[in-house]
Amino acid sequence: MASWNSIPLEITYEVLGWVAFLSWTVGAYPQIVLNFRRKSVVGLNFDFVVLNLTKQSAYLIYNASLYFSSAVQKQYFEKYGKEQMIPVAANDVAFSIHAVLMTAVTLCQIAIYERGNQRVSKISFGIVAAVWLGAAVCVFLALPTHSWLWLISIFK
Template structure:
């Protein structure tokens, strides 16, 4: 396996990678704190959380397997060349573990907090069941052939598919409600900058190795950031431009008659 050609670039790679880890990891907390503060999960789409758990679980399997397994690393190098570097860093594994835990906590909040008439859709349940059945079948196919790289590539493809699908229910829900109340924009902002730093980390490795295999050799990580950034921009547009709830709540027109009468009495 190749080694670093430049010590400064290696340090930059590690630094940017852990910055991405911090940003992406912190991005889970605004929603958790918002749910805790409101004692409610109304406005948070449950399909988003359920699909997100499947997505991060699949990504954890891929990252941990490629990072820790020498057998899978050898299969990767045989496919892409022994002069290449493994495209998964320690911060990728750490992020995946943290993401699974925080998503599970959010799912627990859904179970215990006030949720109105919201529920996980049958479509989301069906998608999750189909995904894990396919994963189980692929595992049995890979076992006799020891096709470990192919198997974790399936999990990588699952996480990419879930990344695309998981955002759609929340985006549609915001559109139907004409509001983003209950859905934390802090989550989106941190996720957006995490995606940018993730690309920066991959670019640093590619510059050092003078090769772009890092991008298409780990296409899941590449597409993960690309899709996340696209939907983050969409959610920011919904929150700040299309449905600026905070501005509406603070405007004179939004105040009720009782509020205005109360203000007049106080004067």
């Protein structure tokens, strides 16, 4: 990561990043607790949960790749210059991991709790299948040229 010009600015960035992390993560718990207390997911929109898992998984791939991969970071700096900061912080990765886990917990609740006659729609299944098929095609396109930055931008 590039250096900051100001220590107070860096501290503010870190503090606000973690405040945002806490604010966004708190929102996952009321639905999970409600489902647990009722032992039911009747009324929960299953399409939203499935589509949200796809969205959060793609966001996790983007954040973790850009944050942890030296190959991706190298391509980022080659494209944007060494003076640029990697646009992903630790709190972004933490949020992504948390969001995927909480959405997976909600999906498990859908599998085990009373759900009435609710189902995930065929349209949602189709969207999710098309998204991940498209992502797989992009992986195969990126492999020969090692275009990792381009590849993870697909997941953004």
